[in-house]
Amino acid sequence: MIVDSVIMVDWSGGHDRGATPKRDAIWTCIARAGTAEAPVYHRNRQVAETYLRDTLAAELAAGRRTLAAFDLCFAYPTGFAERLTGTDDPLVLWDWFADRVEDSPAANNRFALAGQINAMFPGTGPFWGNGRPHHDVDHLPRKGRDRAGYGLPEHRATDRAAPGAFSPWQLSGAGAVGGQVIMGFPTLSRLRRHFGPALSVWPFQPPDTPLVLAESYFSLLPTTLLTDHPIRDAAQVALYARAFSALTPSEWDRVLDQDPTPEGWVLGLGHADLLARAARPALTPPPLRNDCFAMPQGAHWTPVDEALAHLRAHLAPITGTETIPLMQAAGRILSVPVTAARSHPPHDNAAVDGYAFAGPLPAGPHTLPLHPGRAAAGQPFSGTVPPGHALRILTGANIPAGTDTVVLQEDTTSSPTHIALHGPLKQRANARRAGEDMGAGDVVLPVRRRLTPADLATLAACGTATVTVHRPLRVGVLSTGNELRAPGQPATHGQIFDANRAMLLSDIAYWGHTPVDLGIAPDDRQTLQNILDDAATRCDAILTSGGASAGDEDHMSALLQGTGSLALWRIAMKPGRPLALGLWQGRPVFGLPGNPVAAQVCALVFAHPALAVLAGGDWPVPQGFDVPAAFTKSKKAGRREYLRARIANGAAEVFGSEGSGRVSGLSWASGLVALPDEAAEIGPGTPVTYLPFGSFGL
Template identity: 80%
Template sequence: MSFDTVIMVDWSGGNDRGATPKKDAIWTCIARAGQAEPPLYHRNRQIAETYLQGTLTAEQTAGRRTLAAFDLCFAYPAGFAEKLTGSDDPLALWDWFAARVTDTPGFNNRFDLAGQINTQFPGTGPFWGNGRPNHDVPHLPRKGRDRTGHDLPEHRATDLAAPGAFSPWQLSGAGAVGGQVIMGLPMLSRLRHHFGAALSVWPFEAPTADIVLAESYFSLLPASYLTGHAIRDAAQVALYARALSALTPDQWQTVLDVVPTAEGWVLGLGHQDLLKGAAMPDLTPPPLRNDCFAMPQGAHWTPVDDALAHLRAQLSPITATETIPLAAAAGRILAAPVIAARSHPPHANAAVDGYAFAGPLPDGPRTLPLHPGRAAAGDPFNGTVPDGHALRILTGANIPDGTDTVVLQEDTAANDTHIALHGPLKQRANARKAGEDMTAGSDVLPAQRRLTPADLATLAACGTGQVTVHKRLRVGVLSTGDELRAPGEHAADGQIFDANRAMLLADIERWGHAAIDLGIAPDDRPKLRTILDDAADRCDAILTSGGASAGDEDHMSALLQGTGTLALWRIAMKPGRPLALGLWQNTPVFGLPGNPVAAQVCALVFAHPALAHLAGAQWPTPQGFSLPAAFSKSKKAGRREYLRARITDGAAEVFPSEGSGRVSGLSWATGLVVLPDAAAQITPGTPVTYIPFASFDL
C-alpha cells in the first residue's frame, strides 16, 4: 500500500481572498517521494475545486495513485448525520450539504444554513459562532456558552485524541473550523461523484482506489518543522505533503490501519513519530568547497578585513540537523525558524491582583457590587460578569467575559458584597492583551540563531516543545612540536608545557561546539599524517597550533601543501601573521601560530566566526567600544595590532609587554585593544577600540 502522489489541501470557509497570496486562504501542494513542489494559492473555492478536479484527472491519466488529504473534518460527532439524513453514513451527509449550500466567490449561506439546522435539534445549538456583524442569524447563537440541550457531543473521538483540535460546531472566532466543514463537504461530494468507483474515502471505504480522499490535521507535527514560506498555510501544506509522500509501503499500511467509525479519523493521528521521521530526515551536510581558503597568495600581506570577508563568503554550514526537546536546546543553533504554536498570552489577562469590571471608569468615587466567584491563573471564571459589577481577579488570570479593565487591589476598599474605588481609570487598564507578546503563526526566532536561556523561555511561552537545530560542530584541537609536554609531565631542558591545547579546547566548549582533544603530535610527518587521518574521521574541523609557517619543522604546512589545498596566509596583523589553512580529507584545518598569545588572538579573530558559520550560525561580529587610552604607543602603518587590555577607571590599560610568549597577559586582560591598519599615535586620552572577551563568547 502506497501512493505515487500526495496532494495536501488547506481549505477555507471565507469569501474570495483576492489575487495576492494571503494567510487563512486555500493552499495546495503536490509531493512525490518526499519532494514537494512549490505550494499554490487559490483565491476562492471555485478556482480551487476546478484545480483539484483537473489535477486528480491528470494524475489518474498518468497512472499514478493519488492521496488527496484535506485539513477539514470529514464527519460530525455521532448522531448528527442520522438526525439530518436518517442514516449515520457520513457520505450521505456530504450529499445533504451539497444539495443545500449556496456558494459564490462573494457570498455563501453557511451561517443561515447552520441556524436552520439548529432548529431540528432540541434546545439551542449545536452550531454557534454567528460571524455576521450587526446581523443576528435566527437560531444561531454568537457564543458557545449560549447553547444548551442539543444532545450532541462537542467533539468526535478523533478530535479528543488530536492535541488542540477545535469543535466542528464553531463557525467563527479563533480556531473556528465549522465554516470550513460546511463549505468543504459539498466540494468533497462533487469530487466523489465525478470520479465514481475510481475514488474512495478513507476510513469509511477501503483505500484501494486510484484516488483516495482523507482528513488531515495540521497540528500533528511541531511548528518548528515549518520552513520555506513566510505564510504559515503554505508552509503547512508543503510540510505535510513532503512527509506523507515519503512514507514507505509498510508505513502506509500502519498509518491506514484504522477501525472505521461514522465519526471518521485524522490521517496519521497516533503515528506522529512516523511523520516526523519522514518530514525531517537526517540531512547529509554538503561538502566543503575545495577553494574555500584559496586567495591569491603573492608576497603581499593580507589585511584582516580581506581575510575575514573571504572566509565569510566561502564557508557554509557543514553540519546535519536534528530535532531535540526544548529543554536540551540551550546553546544550540536553530536550523529552521521557529513559529509560535500559540499566542502569548493566549488570552487577555490581569497584570495585577485586583478587581475586573467593564471600563472605562470616570473621574470621582464609585461603588460597584461584587459578583460571586473569582478568576485566578489556571482557574478562569466560568461565566459572564454582569454590567456594572466587579469580580475578584488575581495576577495572570484570564479577563472574564463582561469585563475588560482591572483596578489594583491597593486602590480599592472592599467588603463581602461591594468595592469602592476612585476614578479615572482607562479602559483595559492593568489588562494584558491576548497575543501582545507573540501571536500564533508568527515567526518567533530565526534560523542561524544560537539559543540563549532567554530564548528557551520565549519558545516555551508560545508552546514550542521541540526545535530543529544543527548538530554540534565537532572541533578537534591538536598541538604540534617535539618540544611540547603535557602539563604535569616531566619537562627536560629545551622542553615546554603545552599551554595552547587547554586554552583552545576551552574556547571550543565556550563557543558551543563539541571539543575533541587530539593530543600532541611530534615533528614526524608520517605520525602527524596518521593523527590527521584519524581526526578527519572524528571531527568536522581541526584547530592546530605550531608548524603553521614555512620552515623545515613546519610539518603541518608541508602536509597541507601536499593535499593541494594549503593557503598560507600572511596576515597583516600583530600578533599572528602566519595562518595555515587547508583541507585534510575534506575537513577544514586551521593552522594557528605556536606562541600562545598569537594562537589565542588568531583563534578569536578568525576561528571564532568561521567555526560558528560552519556550525550553522550567523557570522558573529564582535562588538567593540570606544574608550580613552591609558597608555602611549607609536604605531606604523601596514598591519592591525591587538593588545591585551583591561579597563581601569574607565580607560583602556594595556599589558606592559607585547611579546607573544607572555601567556600570563591573557589572564591579566579582560579584552583586546584593536589598533587600526593605518599609522597611529596613541597618547593617554586618545580614543581606542576595546573589545571585551565576552564579545568573542568567552
C-alpha cells in the first residue's frame, strides 16, 4: 500500500484550552516521506474538526492517499456496541454517539451520557470517574473499584497487547481515555459521512480508499526519539507522523496486515522496531575539507608512517546512519554504542544439572531431603526451598528462592525423597550470578565497531533487537589507460588485460564495503571527467589505478589538480611510490599506481585503513609478527620496502622477483614482509616483520 501523507491527531475530551498552545490539548501534525511539518495546536474540538475536514479535502483534491491516525480507541470491548445498538459494528456505535453527544467549546454532556449508558447495564458500571466535583451523576461511580456486575471486559485485546494502555471506561483522573473516546466518536462519524466512499476505517474496512482513518497509541516508541519541543504532545504527533510517513509500501503492507475484529486494533502495534527505524532520520556527517590530503609545504619524500598519520588525522566518517534489525547487522559498523537492554544472565542460574540447596557444605558425607518439584530452563520454581532441603534443578534454570548452590548430578546418589553427597562444597558452586556477563545498562559494544557473528550473539543475549549503524560505504573502482582490456576481450599487440579492477573490487568486498565497478577509462581527459561525474552520484569514495603521477598521460592527477584538492604524494616506499589524492565533487579519490603489485600494496597500506574510517569504523592497524628470515637482502636507507612473502617451516621466504608487474607473486604470497626505512642487512635467521594478508582484512 502507498501512503503519501500521514496526519497524527492527539485528541482531547476537555473544554476549550485557550489561544496559547498548551499540553493536554488537541495537537495534529502532517508528514510526508519521513518529513514532518510543524505541529498544529487546536484550542477545542470544533476548531480541530474543521481543520481535519479541510485538510483531508485538500489532500484528496491533490491526489494524495492520506491516513489520519487518532490517539483514541475506535471501539469498546466486546458486548458494549451490541447492547446499545443491536449490532457489534463499531461504526454504527460511532453514529449512535454522534446522535447523543452534546458538545460546545465550554461544556459537554460526556459524564451525564456515561451515567445514562451505565443504567442500561446490570450492576454498576462500566463507566467510572465522575470528574465534576461536588456534583454526583446518577449511575456513574467516582472510583473504578465501586463497579461490579456489568458483564463487560475491562480491556480490548489490543489494549492488553499494548503495554501501559488504560481502560476505555475511565473518564477522569490520570490516564483517563474514556472521555476522549466519547467525545471523539461524533467527529469520526461526521468525517465518515462527509467523505462517504472516499474514506475507510482500518481495520474494520479494507484500507483501499484515498482517505483512511486508524487508531493510534503514543506509547509505541521510546521517548528518547522525541524532539526537543516544549510541549510533549506536540513532539509526539511530530514523531509518529514522521515515523509512519517514512514507511515503504511493503512496510505499510506489514503494518496493515491485521484481521478485522469488532474491537479494532492499534496502528503499528507489534511493529515498534519497524517504526523506530523509520523515525530515526539518517544522519549525514559533514563533508571532508578540500585540503584534507594536503601535506605540509616542503614535503618531498613522505615516510609511510607520516603519510598514515596524516590520513588518520584528517579523515572522518562520510556515510549516514540507519537503524536496522540485529539479524541484518553482520558486518555493519556501529554509529551508536549499544547498551544492554537486560542483564545476562538475567537471573542467578544453574551451570549444571543437579540439585540446588543453601550452601556451603563442610567436608564429609551429607544427606538432604528432596523438596517436591523442580526448576528447569524457562520453567522456574515458584516456591521457596526450606532450609536443609534440596530441589532438582536443570542447567540454565533460575536458582530457586532459599538456595544458592548446586551440586552436580554425577556427584550425588538419589532416591525419590533424598540425595546423598560428599562435601566440601563452596557456597555458590555451579551457580552463575545474574549479570556476571553483562549488566543492564552496561555499554556492551562501542561505536565504530564492525559487527561480527559473535557480536550478534552478544547483543541478542542482552535483549538488543535493533542497532544503529553507518550505511555501507560505496567504493567505486576505476582502471585507466588505453592499453587496458577487460579479460575476455580481444587484446592486440601492446595491450594488456586489466588485473587491477578485479583485485581492487574484491578488496572492497572483503573489507565490508559495497564495490561499484566503474570500468576502464581511456587516456582521454573529457571521458575520464564524465566517468568521475557519474561516479560521484553513485559512490562515496573512488579508487583509481594508473594516471596517478605527473606525466603527459596522467589525466587523473591533472583533473584532481583542477579541483584545487590534488595532493600528489611521493611516498618513500617500494613498491608504490606515486599516490594521488583529492576530492571530486566532495568524494575522496585515491589514485593508486598502475602496476598491479604496487596498486595492491598501496591499497592494503593506505586505502584499507582510510576507507575503514570513512565508513565509520576504527583505524585498523595491521598486526605484524617477528619471524626469522629465510632470504638474503641488502637494503638501502630512505624508504620502506614491502616484499611478497609466505611462511615456510616457521620462517619468512619472499617471492623471487621484486618487480611490481609480477602479479602472480600476490597469489604465491600469504602476506608481506615490511622492511624498515633504515638500511638493513638481512640473512637467514634475521628477525623481520611479517604482515599476513589477514591483518589487512583479506
